[in-house]
Amino acid sequence: MVLRLVHQLEDAKEAVGLDAPETEAKYWKAAQSELGTAIGLIQQGFDFLLKAQICEVSPYLLISRNPADWPKKCDKEDIEFAEFRTIDSQDFVKVLDTVSPTRFDPEFVTLFDDLRKRRNRIMHTIDPAFEANVKDILTTLLLGVEYLIGPRQWVRLRKENLEREVDLGYDGDPVSFVQVHDFSTVVDLLDPAVLLRCFGFDRKRRRYHCPSCCHVDDNVEMDVMTALLQPNTPISPNVYCFICTQDQIVERIDCNSSGCMGNVYSPDWDMCLTCKQSRA
Ligand SMILES: [Zn+2]
Ligand SMILES: [Zn+2]
Known part of the structure; x- marks a missing residue:
């Protein structure tokens, strides 16, 4: 319910360039x-x-x-x-x-x-x-x-709750789509200490695109940067995302897209997890 209000405001900002602080304050008052x-x-x-x-x-x-x-x-x-x-x-x-x-x-x-x-x-x-x-x-x-x-039960509970809701009006996989949409909003909204405590997500660390969450709906372009190296080492062969709770194997090779300094590549998704480009 409360996240729907945040999404609504984001959509309005995007659609009509509504970004004056007074307008936002008015929105929250309403x-x-x-x-x-x-x-x-x-x-x-x-x-x-x-x-x-x-x-x-x-x-x-x-x-x-x-x-x-x-x-x-x-x-x-x-x-x-x-x-x-x-x-x-x-x-x-x-x-x-x-x-x-x-x-x-x-x-x-x-x-x-x-x-x-x-x-x-x-x-x-x-x-x-x-x-x-x-x-x-x-x-x-x-x-x-x-x-x-x-501890850290909310992602599971939210998913179970969404699964109970029958008609969400989305195409594709509605439960995953809503979940990814909601939690990627939460990541920028909450204090780092709360994120770490409740989701194990450390916002101070370098974030990568989670290929699974970015592709949760073929009709919607998603930029979901919730994948963290696990373990957190320069040669780590794995990233983990708290939203989909999935691990992804990664290769540490330099991205070949111009301007991208990334070196975390998902062979399964053919995707640089920094800029989302494929290597092909
Ligand atoms: Zn994910
Ligand atoms: Zn890249």
């Missing part, structure tokens, strides 16, 4: 309600994951209030769980930190708290000073997933 919805959905997702962790210990930990306030006759007949008042989102971390063998990292506690506050600010107040932005939203989502699901 997108606040969609960004607010995204923040709400992320919080809802984190809530579900935290509730699931509480239920692993005991679902009864979710029941709030004194027994005197529980639904009438709940001790005389079976009552639906949904009839009971449950604890608030703000107490989930406290409950888990009390009953689990390990406590949450303070970074997650702050992140979740900030997310709840941002969500409440959007839902319950009209605050002109508050402006949501895509980078913060994605960073919160990715770091939260690191804690609640596990």
Whole structure:
């Protein structure tokens, strides 16, 4: 959802040369309600994951209030769980930190708290000073997933999610196309530290075109520079891309295109991974 807004802005910039900072600021102002919805959905997702962790210990930990306030006759007949008042989102971390063998990292506690506050600010107040932005939203989502699901799971989860969506309206291989389009946008949007932590992608290193991602859709010219030498040595015979999670064998020979200083060549794709030209 939030990346679609970024793509839309990029398309507009390309199509009509819309690049004045005031116009971009106006665009993001108009997108606040969609960004607010995204923040709400992320919080809802984190809530579900935290509730699931509480239920692993005991679902009864979710029941709030004194027994005197529980639904009438709940001790005389079976009552639906949904009839009971449950604890608030703000107490989930406290409950888990009390009953689990390990406590949450303070970074997650702050992140979740900030997310709840941002969500409440959007839902319950009209605050002109508050402006949501895509980078913060994605960073919160990715770091939260690191804690609640596990390290570097997002590429896999996003792919599984896309596979569930039936009609994306793209030709060819829609799941891969959308995934490549989305993640190549993310690479330029997020802080290097977040990229390294959540995708293992080191933006400080020399980047090469990933031949597989560049050719994901025959109808669209893609410049996807997400391949890194693996291992990172001057004679490395391999590049790896975190988006398609593929390794590609490379030969270290100088490119014969004029002006290209590249020396990383993919024999399988007949492609210089610096300038994309074939050797033929
Ligand atoms: Zn790739
Ligand atoms: Zn080249």
